[in-house]
Each structure stands twice: as C-alpha cells, then as structure tokens.
Amino acid sequence: MKRTGRKNEWSLTLFAVGVMVFFPPLMNLFDKPTLVLGVPLAYLVLFGAWGVIIAGIWLGVRPSAPPPSKTARDGGE
C-alpha cells in the first residue's frame, strides 16, 4: 500500500479534534443533563462528534487521484 504524507497529516488533525472533543475541559461545556431535541446534550454531542470523526476517516482513506506516472515511480513519502 502506498502511504502519502497528506494522509498522515489529515489523520493527525482528526486525532487532535477527537482528543479535544472527548477530553475535558471542552467536555464540561456539554456534559449537562439537559435534553436537546429530546435527547440528552452529552449523548447528542458525543455521538455526533463520533459520527463526524468517522466521516472524517472515510474522507481521508478515499484513494487520491492517480498521480502522474513519473511520481508514481519515484514513490515514497
């Protein structure tokens, strides 16, 4: 499998987003027993962010456009 630098950057960015959302102190903002749209706020935000991150992974793994043959041969990161 070919790995490209862009994938690493994307995945590390996504990781940072995940860490930010799933760790305090940001969690304090939404970890409240109130119901929003009939659903607990924390439940909504956590599952929502989870879904967004999964979508982010999906975006990151799509095979990029085939590079010109010259670069393909040189390859590498």
Add this chain to the structure above:
Amino acid sequence: MQGGLVALVSVAYLGMLFAIASFGDRRAEQGRSLTNNPYIYALSIAVFCTSWTFYGSVGLAARSGLDFLPIYLGPTLVFVVWPVVWVKIIRICKVNRITSIADFISSRFGKSSRLGGLVALIAVIGTTPYISLQLKSVATSFEIITGTVGADGWGLGALGAFGLDTTFVIALALAVFSILFGTRHIDASEHHEGIVAAIAFESIVKLFAFLAVGFFVTFGIYDGFSDLFHKARDAGLQKLFTVSDGGGYADWVTMILLSMLAIICLPRQFYITAVENADENHLRKAVWLFPLYLLAINVFVLPIALGGHMAFGGTGNADMFVLTVPIHHGQETLALFAFIGGLSAATSMVIVAAIALSTMVCNNIVVPLLVNRRWVDLERQGDLTGLLLTIRRTAIVGVLILGYGYYRFASGSYSLVTIGLVSFAAAAQFAPAIIGGIFWKGASLKGAMTGLALGAAMWAYTLLLPSFAQSGWLPIRFLDYGPFGIEFLRPYALFGMEGFGTLSHALFWSMLVNIGAFVIVSLLDRQSTIERIQGALFVDVFEHTEDLRDERFWRGSATVGALRDLTGRFVGEDRATTAFQSFALAQGRELAPDSAADSRWLDLAEKMLSGAVGSATARVMIGSVVKGGIVRLDEMYKILDETSQAIRYSRMLETKSRELEDTTQQLQSANERLKELDSLKDDFLNTISHELRTPLTSIRAFSEILTDTPDIESGQRTHFLDVIRTESERLTRLIDQVLDLAKLEAGQMEWSVEAVDPCPSVKGAVAAMDALIRERKVAVILDVPKSLPKVRADRDQLMQVMINLLSNAVKFCRNPNGEVRIEADVRDGFLSISVTDNGDGIPPEHRDGVFEKFHQFNRGSDRMPRGTGLGLAICRHIVTYLGGDIRVGDNPKGSGARFTFTLPTA
C-alpha cells in the same frame, strides 16, 4: 423458556458457526478466499465487542450514565491515526511473518525467546479475567433465559440440580468448540480464514441482536428516543444523561487512554487486526467501518439501560437488562435472539483469545522450553504437528479452566465491566514495548524486559491481588491496612496515593514503572547487533518496503532501469541511456529496463558514477540501490564500526605480540652476547694465567737449578741468571700491558692529547728497542722525512704504539737478512706511519684477528710465545682513541708484513 430448547438453539447456532468456518477454510483451499474482503475484515475486528459490550455496557450505563463510552471512543481515536499505527504494525507483521503479539515483541527485541515467554505469560494471566467475564455472562444469561432464576437475574444454577455448575459446563463446551475451530490442523500460513469468517458472522449476529432489543425498547415500549428520554427524566434518571455527575473526569480519561492501548495490545485484537489481515488495502475500509460498528452497537445502550431502570424500578441485575427487559415485556423470541447475540459475543472472544493464547503458549513458552531443556529431541522426531496440536489443545483447555477458576473464586461480586478493565490494564502493559518498539530504535531488550516485568508485577499487585482479597481468597485486611499492616503499601492507595479510582491508580503506577524502566534501562543499555538490526527493520519498515523499486531490491536484485536512472541523475540522462544501450548492444541484446541487473551492469554503473562522484560515493550509491536496505545505511555503519573496532583491537594485539617477539629476540641476542662475553672473559682469564705461568715457570726452574747445584759453572750460571732476568722483564711487561689494556678498555687511561712532533717519538722508540735490534741482528731503516707535521696525540702513547709495532717487527722478522723499515707520509690531513718487515708475513685469515687480545699465531719451532699477544690490541685501542686507524697488509717489496697506522695532523 425450556432449558432444552435454549440448549438446542445454542448448539445449532454453534454448529452453524462451525459450518461457516469449514466453508471458509474450503474456499481458502480452493483459492477463492472468503475473507480476502474488507467488510469481512472489518467485521472480524469487531471481536472487540464481547459480552462486556453486549451486556456489561448496559449495566454500566444503568449505574453511571455515559461512562460506558470511553471503551469505544479510545479505539476510534486509534483507528483515526491508522496510517501511523496500524499500517506500520501490519506491514511489520507481514514482512516478519509474525504470528502473535508475543512473537511481535520478542522479534522486535532481538528475537529473544525469554521476552516472548514473558509476554505470553502476562497475556495468559491478563486475559484470564476477560475469559471469566464471558463465562459469567453466558452462564448468567443461560440461567435467566431458561427461567431458573427470577427475572431480576439472581438465582441458582440451572444445572445445579444435576450437581453440575452451568459455567463449568459452558467453559468445557467453549474449550471443545475452540479446539475444534482453532486447532483442527496446523496451518502453514498464519491465517485461519475459516475462523475469521465465523467471527465476522458472529459480529453480524450480535450487532443485529443488540439493535433488535434497542429498537424494541426505543420504538416498541416507548415512542422513540424523545419519548424515552423525557420519561426517564420524569423518572428522575437525569444523572444517567451525563458522563460525570460532578465527580470529575479522571476515570473517563483513564478509560479512553486504556482502551486506546487495549485495541492495539489485547492479544486477540492484535491477532485479528494485524496477523489475520489478508491485505493492507482492507484497512482503508476497516478503519471507518469498525468505528461505525462501534457507534451502531452503542446507540441503544443508554436507551436500554434507561428502559431497564424504568421497568424494574432500579432493582435487578443491570448487566442483564438486554435479556430481562424483553422477557419482562413478554418478548420471549426476542429474548432468545438476544441470548444468541450474547452467546455470539462471548464465543467469538473466547475462540479468538483461546487460539491467540494457545499459539503463544505453544510457540513462546512450551516449545522454547522443550528445545532449550532438550526434553524432546525435536530434531529426531519427524512429524511434530501432532505434538504441537496436543500442546495447543492442552493450552486452550488450560486457559478456559483458568478463566473458570477466576470466575469461580474472584469475580463473583464484580460487574462485567470491572472484570474486563482488569484485563485491559494487563494488556496495556504491552504498549510501551510495542509503541516504543516501532517508533524508537534505541528501545532495548533489557528495557522491554524490565518494563514489562515491573509493569505486570505492579498490575498484579494493584488490581489482581485485590480482586482475590475481595473474594475472600486473601484476608480483606490486605486491602484496608496493606500487607502485614503496612498502610504505606495498601494496593488501592500505594505509597499513600488516594483519591483516584482503583483503575486510574493501578494504571498510573503500572505505567509509571513500565515506561520508566523501559526508557531508562534502554538508554543505559547497549544494544546487541541483532537488536539493532531488528530495531531498524521495525522502525524503518516502510523504507524497506514502500517503493516498488525497493520491493524489488527486497527480493535481492536491482533492475537495469533503476541503475540507469541512478546513473542518469549524476551523469545526465542522455549519456547514461546511450552508455547503457551500447553496453546492451555489445552483449548482443536489447536494453530491457525491467530485467534484473547482474554484476556487469553494476560494474558499468559504478564506473560511470565513479567518474562523476568518486569511487567511494559511487559504491555507496550502488549499494543503496542494490541492497535495498535490509539494514539501513547508518545501521550498516554501526555494524561496520563494531567490526572495525574488533579489527582495531586485533591489530593492537598483533602489534603487541610483534613487539613482544622483538623484545624476546633482543633479549635472546643480549643473552647470547652475554654468554659470548662470559666465555671471552673465561678465555681471557685462561690465557692470562697461562701467559703469566710460562715466564714464572722458567724463572722458578732456573732459580731451583741455581739453588740445588751450588757448584755450577760460572758461564752457565750467568746464562741462567740472564734467562731469569729476561723472563722477569717479560713478566713485568706483560703485567704492565694487561693493566694498560684494562685501563684502556675501561676508559680510565689518563690522556694528555696535544700537538706532538712525531719524529722524536719514532726515534725514541728505535732507541728504546736498540738492545733487541742488536740481539736479533736486524737492520732498522728509518725512512722518515726531515720535517713532519705535528699530530694530535699523547706523546707517551704514540711512543708506546711505535715500540709495540717495532718490537713485533723485530721479533717476527725471522730472516737472516732481517730488515725493518719505518716510513712516514702525510695525506689528506692524516699522518700515516708504517712499519714493514721482511719476515714470513701474516696469512690473510689471521689479519682480522691479530688486533684481538692474546691473539698469537705462533709459528716458532720451540712453540714458545714470542710476545704477550696484547701489543697490537693496545695499539688499536690507542690509535682508535686518537682518531686514527690501524691495519695490516703485505710488504710491497717482497715477503713480510706491513703495519700502518694513521693519526690526524694537528
């Protein structure tokens, strides 16, 4: 529900699994792999979701709200960084043909079998609580579904009536099932395609079963999410809507971190994700499908927990809500489906864990022991598959019995999640060795060993032993007051650290000692060469395998095209192409860039490169293309460095031994010289005593004659007295000369060197020898110029030299017409004086020796010594000291000898 029916359905379900597995294996044998498929792969990774997820999460949610989520958020975060972590681990496993986590770690750290054994041991002990969790959930769910206990989930075992423990029966059944599955045959490859297919199927079953219950609770009992949550709020369950009910996030953070480590380090997760991966490209789908699966299976956890809470009014075994809620609402079929879902969750975990653990126990503990201890002669035994299968099957049974034992004796009072977390914390101990091992080349074997051992020991002390204590297997005082009453060592508040949950506390201490020892020992340790090579292979795995070109070198060859490109970069594309084409033509072939380059091509490329960048660099460049870096260049240098150090040492040794030989030789020659000198001294003493004795003897003999015969004739008496007198004179002269020579040799002679007119000395010498000259009737011709330049000499010593030479010439001139000629000449700043006789001369073989001490070649008929044998030796000493030279030759005018000495003019 009828126990028999439930048992039948369960067996039928397991039978179906078996059929799927067989089908998968058959397809694999036919080359139409079922599991070579990203969806199957993603579903198989979902073996992560066990009874813990299926039953335990709901229980945890019913107790503390959203606290169940970190166990799934952590793995999601790890899959986010899949290009950094998973691709690397999978690539390493493929390149090194890794079969288990123990194999991975031991291979990374220099293929150490002891480290592999330690990992396998920790894995077995650490997984035991996890297996007991599965057994417990299956047993409890079986008892609930068969109605042998109340709907509240507590009661006696179903088979108790027959004197059998349900859990034990289930443990045995799972053991048999795992044996049938995992050890039907020893695979040549490390892949078990049938099992992967079955596990994927189980993942579908458990997901749908759980979703079915979730749908039923949310949309069957209640009118959707909103209705459910509102009713729950009205029932006073808002505290379950949050993560932390004001209690802080320490445990939340701990559990996310722990589950991040666990998704990599749990033996079965590692096995399914890394070892059973059929194609790296499957990751592309699995990395988002698996988190999506986790999300889907968790959506209904909170609704089911709330539904259970409201149905039973806060009582009952919350861990079994998935089962008891449908039963409570009369949905027996749904409950049976849920039971099968729970069964699939448990069996998938137990099967994969049992296979992974039995492989480790067999490959990393038992076989190394057998080989090292030579209990079994593996070389002589032909077919070992039977032995290996027996070991693995025994290991599976052992692992399940251990799990059962833990369930029976330690886990009774714990919730499912609490038991599971104990296992997570054990698996996390592998993380420093794995993560450190793939990113840090300096990580060493000793570091990994120490870290793992200390971390595992700390885990056992802060989590495993307390669970024994709480079950009464250790005195409970152990928890409250520490071992032997030392409060400082309380396992839940080690070194007085309080205010954390037991899990955070244990994870902190075990990771502190684990990572600390791993890093510090690695930094202090010196890696062996194999460790360094393995370290480079693991850390730089992409550099060896990333590029298409590199992959070819990986197989040990370079292509002509690659060489041409490389050369072209330095000498210009056109030139390189032309040169390569003409080279191919010269061999009568077409230029084929994809063909493997043999040594002639390498030669050509290296030569062309040498022209551009110098031969050393050219060699390195060619090496970088050809070897493809089994070992990286800097590793190569390190190895070279080590080798050259060894060579340097051996060179030093060689030099030393050569020096030693030289010294020995010097000593030997010195010793020989000493021996020679010793014998010379002996000779000297012999000769001198002989020389002294001869005149003494004649003096004594003649004196005795004179004493004994008083009436001797007066003529004869005079003759005798004459002899006595001459012999005494000779003796005196001899002693004088010996003393002179000794002084000369010892450098104690007192010299008064000045400008001396040689003529008086010469004439004085002739005058001194007058008596002898007359006696021998020898004509002495003095052929010396009137005026001679002065010479630098000591007057007396010069006279001595002349006297010695003259007396020798007179004495040995045995010729009736004896003639001695003294000549002088000045040449090149030197005065040369020669004394020539017309006697017999000195044969050439004696010429070198005449200047030695006591050298006499006596050719007289009476064999009586004519001289002392010291005269010439003294002459040589004197002349040499004065800066001149003395030599002997033939008389140019006939027979006889000629002595010539030179002295520097003043």
